[in-house]
Amino acid sequence: MKKNRKKIKTMDVILFVIAVALTAFTVEMIVVFKETGMIPETLVTCVFASLGGECGAMAWIKTTKDRNREREWELEDRAKEKEDQEQADEAGGAGE
Helix, strand or coil, rough: CCCCCCCCCCHHHHHHHHHHHHHHHHHHHHHHHHHHCCHHHHHHHHHHHHHHHHHHHHHHHHHHHHHHHHHHHHHHHHHHHHHHHHHHHHHHHHHH
């Protein structure tokens, strides 16, 4: 028997990599802070900004895809309703 396995998508992999990288970076910055008493603030800002920007871009891509899919479904529903209405009109006119 085949099991239904969920396909791993690219965005899921990217989010996992970002989470691991951010966790590793944060742990390393804690180690640096304990050793030196300070952290490279510009580096921390750049890392968080770039990873946050990447997540924001992926969110924008996902919402755009979802919006386009919803629009396609809406157009299909309208076409189906119009077709059903035309068939109902023809059936109603044939009985007279």
